[in-house]
Amino acid sequence: MPALPYPIARLIDAALVGELSVIGPDGSPITYPMVPLLWGDRIFLTSSVLDSVKVAHIEANPRVSFSITDMDAIGTFTGRVTIQCDARVSREDLSSGWERLLDNWRRKDKATVALLKSRAAFPLIFERVLIELTPRRTWFWPDGRTDKVPEVSVAAEVAR
Amino acid sequence: MSPRLALPMLRRHSGAGPDEMPAGGEPAVEGSVAGRTETDAAPVRAQGTDASDGEAFALKSLGRARVSFNPDVRRTHATPAQAPAPERAEAASTPEPSAKPAATSPGHGLAILAGYKRAVLSWIEEDGYPMNVDVEIEVRPAEGAIRFTGPAGFQVPPGAMVALTGSHVRVLQSGGFDQRRHVTIWGAAATRPRGRFAVSPERVWVWDELAMPLPAAYERSLPQARRFFEALSDERGEPVRPRVSTAMLLVRATRAPFLSATFVPVLLGLAVAARVGLLDAVTAAITLAAAVSIHLGLNVANDVFDTLQGADDANKTPTRFSGGSRVLQQALVTIRQMSLLAAGCYGLAAVLGIVLLFLRGSVELVALGLVGLFISLAYTAPPMRLAYRGLGEVAAAIGFGPVMLLGTYVVQSRGVLSSEAALLSAPVALLVAMILYVNEVPDRAGDAEAGKRTLPVRWSRRAVIRGYDLSVAAAFAVVVGGVAAGLLPIPTLLILLAVPLARRVHVGLARFYDSPFLLMDAMAMNIRLHMTAGSLLLAGYLLTIGAQSYLNLRLFLW
Numbered sequence: 001m002p003a004l005p006y007p008i009a010r011l012i013d014a015a016l017v018g019e020l021s022v023i024g025p026d027g028s029p030i031t032y033p034m035v036p037l038l039w040g041d042r043i044f045l046t047s048s049v050l051d052s053v054k055v056a057h058i059e060a061n062p063r064v065s066f067s068i069t070d071m072d073a074i075g076t077f078t079g080r081v082t083i084q085c086d087a088r089v090s091r092e093d094l095s096s097g098w099e100r101l102l103d104n105w106r107r108k109d110k111a112t113v114a115l116l117k118s119r120a121a122f123p124l125i126f127e128r129v130l131i132e133l134t135p136r137r138t139w140f141w142p143d144g145r146t147d148k149v150p151e152v153s154v155a156a157e158v159a160r
Numbered sequence: 161m162s163p164r165l166a167l168p169m170l171r172r173h174s175g176a177g178p179d180e181m182p183a184g185g186e187p188a189v190e191g192s193v194a195g196r197t198e199t200d201a202a203p204v205r206a207q208g209t210d211a212s213d214g215e216a217f218a219l220k221s222l223g224r225a226r227v228s229f230n231p232d233v234r235r236t237h238a239t240p241a242q243a244p245a246p247e248r249a250e251a252a253s254t255p256e257p258s259a260k261p262a263a264t265s266p267g268h269g270l271a272i273l274a275g276y277k278r279a280v281l282s283w284i285e286e287d288g289y290p291m292n293v294d295v296e297i298e299v300r301p302a303e304g305a306i307r308f309t310g311p312a313g314f315q316v317p318p319g320a321m322v323a324l325t326g327s328h329v330r331v332l333q334s335g336g337f338d339q340r341r342h343v344t345i346w347g348a349a350a351t352r353p354r355g356r357f358a359v360s361p362e363r364v365w366v367w368d369e370l371a372m373p374l375p376a377a378y379e380r381s382l383p384q385a386r387r388f389f390e391a392l393s394d395e396r397g398e399p400v401r402p403r404v405s406t407a408m409l410l411v412r413a414t415r416a417p418f419l420s421a422t423f424v425p426v427l428l429g430l431a432v433a434a435r436v437g438l439l440d441a442v443t444a445a446i447t448l449a450a451a452v453s454i455h456l457g458l459n460v461a462n463d464v465f466d467t468l469q470g471a472d473d474a475n476k477t478p479t480r481f482s483g484g485s486r487v488l489q490q491a492l493v494t495i496r497q498m499s500l501l502a503a504g505c506y507g508l509a510a511v512l513g514i515v516l517l518f519l520r521g522s523v524e525l526v527a528l529g530l531v532g533l534f535i536s537l538a539y540t541a542p543p544m545r546l547a548y549r550g551l552g553e554v555a556a557a558i559g560f561g562p563v564m565l566l567g568t569y570v571v572q573s574r575g576v577l578s579s580e581a582a583l584l585s586a587p588v589a590l591l592v593a594m595i596l597y598v599n600e601v602p603d604r605a606g607d608a609e610a611g612k613r614t615l616p617v618r619w620s621r622r623a624v625i626r627g628y629d630l631s632v633a634a635a636f637a638v639v640v641g642g643v644a645a646g647l648l649p650i651p652t653l654l655i656l657l658a659v660p661l662a663r664r665v666h667v668g669l670a671r672f673y674d675s676p677f678l679l680m681d682a683m684a685m686n687i688r689l690h691m692t693a694g695s696l697l698l699a700g701y702l703l704t705i706g707a708q709s710y711l712n713l714r715l716f717l718w
Contacts, residue, residue, distance in 0.1 A: 016337045017329050021282040021292040029282035029290045031325040033342050049402075050381035052388040061288075069280055069294035072331050084289050091392065095403035110336030115374075120408050121480075122378055124385045124490055127402045139293070139313070146294045149313040 003041045005153050008081050008138055013038045016073040016108045020045060020131075021065040022057040022087075030057065035108050036066065037101045043085070043133040046098045046105070048125050055089055055129050062087045066133055071144050080141045082150075085133040098128040262366060266304065269364030272343045273306065274299040276326035281308065283322040283349070297324060305358045306345065318351045322359060341368035373677050379476050379489070386491045404492055413463070413487045413501060414456040420687070421560050421595065422455040423448075424694030425588050429568025431701035432581045435649075435708065438572040443520055447571050450512035451564055457505030458536040458559075462547075463488060464498050465540035466612075469548075475606030477676035481683040482599040483606070506536075522575025528567040535559040548612045552600070553593040561589020583642045584697065587635035587655065591690040594631050597624075598669060598686045602676030621673050628669060632662045635693070646718025651700035658696055661689040 004012070012018070017033050024030045032054050037044045043066070047055055058064060067082040068074065090097060098105075106112045119126050136158045139150035273279065276299075282292035293311040300307065306324055310316045323346050330339040343366045347359035369377070392400045404412075411417070426448050433439050466472040467488045475483045487493050493501075513529050535555045538544035546555045565585035569578055600607065600614040601624065608617045616624050639655050642648035668682025707713040 016331065017327070017340075019280045019282075019292055019325060019327060021280075021290040021323075023284060023288075023290055027284065028321040028346055029284055029292070029323045031280055031282050031292060031323055031327075031344055033325075033327045033329075033340065048381075049385040049388045050378065052384055055388075063289040065282065065290045065292045067280060067292045067294065069278070070327065070329065073329055073337060080294050082291065082293050084285075084291065094400075108336060110332065110334065111338065120404065120412070122374070123402045123404050123492065124382070125378070127385070136289075146311055147296070147309070152313075 004043075004083075004135055005138065005140070007079065007142065008083070008140055008153075009038060009041070011068050011074060011077055011079050011081055012036045012043060014075045014077050015068045015070070017070055018066055018068045020054070021067075022054060023061045023063060024057055025060070030054070034066075035105060036068070037104045037108075039101055039104070043083070043135070044098075044101055045131040045133065046101065046128045047131060049094060049127045049129065050124050052129065055091075055131070058087045058131060059089050062089075064133065069146075078142070078144050080144045080146055082139040083133070083135045084137040085135050088132045088134065090130040090132060094127040094129065097130055098126075101130075264364050264366050266345070266361035266364055267301070269343055269345045269361050269366065270299055270301050270304065270306070272366055273297070273324065273326045273345055274301060276328070276343075279306075279308075279324040279326045281311065281316070281322060281324055283316055283320050286317075292325075295324075297326075305360045306347075307352065307356055307358050310355045310357055316349050316357060318349065320349050321346060322349045322357075324359060339370060341370070342366070375479065375677060376477055379478060379486075382486075382489050382491075386489075389491045399494070402490065402492055409487065409492060412485050413460060413493060413498065414505070415459040415485050416456065418459065418687075419452060419455060420691045420694075421592050422451045422564065424592075424690065424698075425560055425564035425585065426451050426568045427698055428584055428588060428694065428701070429565040429581060430572065431698055431705070432565075432578060432584060433569050433572035435701060435705050436573075436578075440572060443516060443571050444568075446512055446516055446519075447568050450509050450516065451568070453505050453509035453512060454532060454536055457502050457509060458539060459485070460498055460502035460505060461537065462540045464495060464502060465542070465545075466610075467495060469540075469542075469545075469610060469612075471603075471607055471610035471612045474609040475603050477602050477605070479602055479676055479680050479683065481680065481687065482601075482603050482676075506533075516571055520571045520574050522570060524570045524575045524577060525567065528563050528570065532559055532563040532567065535563070547614065550613050550615055550618055552614055553597050556596045557589035557593035560592040561585040580647055583638065583647050584652075586638045587697070588690075588694060590631050590635040590638070591693055594628060594635075595687055595690055597628060597631070598665065598683055601669070601673060602679055602683075625666065625670055625673070629666060632665075632689075636662075639697070643717060646716050649700060649704035649715045650717060651703040651715055652697050654696040654700045655693050658689055658693040661685055661692055665689060 003009075015036055018036045019031050020034045021029045021031045034045045034047075037046070045066075063084075064087045065082060065084050067080070069080050071078065071080070102112075115122065115125060136155050138153045140153065141148060141150050277296065278294055279297045280292050281295045282290055285291045291314065293314060295308045295311055298307045308324070316322065323344050325342055325344040327342040328339065329337040331337050343364065345359065345361045346363040347361050349357045349359055352358050372380075389400055389402070430439060430444050430447075463472065463484045466484055472478075472484045472486070472489060478484065478486055488495060488498060517525065517529075535546070535558060538546050539552065539555050539559075540547050546552055562582060562585040565588060566577065566581050569581040570576065597615060600616045604614065604616045607614050615627065619627065636656060636659060639648060639652050643650055643653055665682050665686045668679065668685060672678040672682060704715045707715050
């Protein structure tokens with residue numbers, strides 16, 4: 001797993017929400033707002049089985065792109081980033097596989113706390129697929145101005 | 161407390177630098193994630209910057225030309241601009257809210273996207289990867305198009321199918337966010353002069369969490385989740401189900417919290433028996449256990465038959481009090497497991513019934529038991545399907561009124577019937593029927609779709625509310641009349657203390673008749689009315705028994 005450049009990792013860690021673009025069955029892009037969660041060097045997204053269509057798209061074609069574009073939702077930081085990734089879907093343990101990300105998720109989405117209390121009433125919200133993103137390339141705009149040419153980073157193995 | 165994070169700084173460059181550079185070699189620095197407390201800090205692991213580890217990112221220029229420059233770009237696409245009100249939107253109609261992004265008309269999509277200054281542009285690159293980049297957009301509803309400048313450093317393939325997504329969250333001062341909504345418009349990117357593009361919407365979807373409460377969104381997504389579990393089960397060759405504790409699952413599947421509807425008539429039947437000195441603890445306990453078993457069996461069988469007949473699947477607005485237990489809809493159990501559970505409950509009730517017949521058998525008890533069993537099964541099961549014929553309330557009233565209360569009494573009396581017990585069962589029957597009746601109000605659309613012609617499906621709003629008022633008034637009037645006739649003890653008039661609760665249910669029903677989730681408070685109050693009225697009647701009987709036993713007072717008018 002390539003380590004992300006620190007400013008990008010920091011941005012992902014701060015961002016409350018980002019956008020995941022996948023390839024739909026007709027070959028056109030589909031973009032889903034999602035909460036990015038860092039675990040060590042790795043970027044994770046989680047998707048409830050209630051919204052498993054996106055998971056099916058990823059399993060059919062794991063090439064995805066993830067971006068952080070909402071400048072209001074990155075706290076005191078600035079910057080925008082787009083990350084081209086290979087995605088891997090993990091659904092071995094839907095009930096608790098995602099729980100290691102819970103602290104991070106709770107920090108970003110406070111509604112999670114209230115929802116967790118209602119887990120017995122809405123159990124399927126917490127049956128979740130993990131989506132792990134392995135970055136290949138990043139495009140980074142340190143000041144967030146995407147009308148400027150971005151800084152481009154390429155994973156070493158891709159560059160080779 | 162999380163440790164401070166050792167964070168490397170990578171040297172970077174942009175644009176027209178050398179094709180490839182090694183990863184930055186500056187020393188790591190210590191720091192914490194700005195803007196977060198240490199306990200909040202996420203597990204961002206310190207990253208090695210040594211290029212020799214082969215894991216770091218290399219910096220590379222794509223060497224693409226800068227295609228635009230706009231110094232005025234300051235706002236994010238998530239400017240908290242509200243989507244236009246539906247009446248201002250161009251669409252002919254606002255689509256029905258959906259748990260998932262719902263398709264809508266291009267005009268409506270454009271009207272919503274016009275509330276955003278920026279959007280995420282996505283397209284498919286030549287290497288087969290999707291690409292998404294923030295761009296400033298200009299929505300021209302009159303032209304039926306969105307215009308934007310191609311992002312610097314990228315080449316959007318002319319004529320390619322692109323998507324433009326406007327996404328919004330409201331960032332909360334306390335941390336986190338809410339008010340999620342987004343809109344995506346697909347169309348071919350037509351080139352315009354000076355690096356500009358125009359997209360005419362071909363397809364649109366919208367999502368707004370404010371448009372639909374969580375329970376409704378949850379319900380509408382259940383079929384997708386069920387398909388997921390079915391596919392996963394097929395793949396693994398074994399059933400895969402959501403994980404819920406067995407105890408919680410049993411409580412939910414049997415709808416055990418509704419057992420108050422059983423406790424009230426059974427305890428009142430025992431109270432009437434105790435007043436005439438007939439109480440036997442062992443048979444009382446067996447009676448209660450049998451009544452509980454048959455009630456739980458009824459609840460589970462009701463879910464099975466409602467699911468088989470499509471009523472529970474058709475219900476998109478279930479609440480805590482209506483729409484069944486939803487354990488089948490959520491794939492928590494199989495229909496076979498539920499059928500076995502229902503059979504188990506009925507089996508236990510049958511065994512306990514046989515024990516009661518052995519201990520206190522009488523023709524009256526057999527008759528009441530058979531009526532109860534018939535009502536319990538015929539409530540939703542074919543061919544009778546009483547609930548589907550507008551007879552559900554009557555069935556519930558008979559089952560949870562005379563059958564349970566009088567049945568409990570005849571166990572104690574060894575088959576002697578009582579006009580007092582029969583009369584006392586009337587208010588209990590009316591109030592329990594009203595629980596069902598009010599709980600059917602939010603279900604009426606789904607019930608109608610499934611052919612379940614309950615009274616709220618058949619009747620107008622006005623008739624339903626009037627029916628409620630009359631039934632509840634009758635429940636109180638029966639007690640007053642019973643006391644006046646000397647058939648019920650005077651302290652049972654305590655039930656009148658529950659009248660204000662009935663008034664509150666009426667107000668809630670009238671106000672939120674068409675709002676399933678807002679009606680929940682009235683439904684809860686209605687259940688409380690039944691419990692409170694039952695408890696007050698019971699308290700009246702305890703006072704009567706106490707006065708008889710210790711003061712030798714007979715608290716009857718005549």
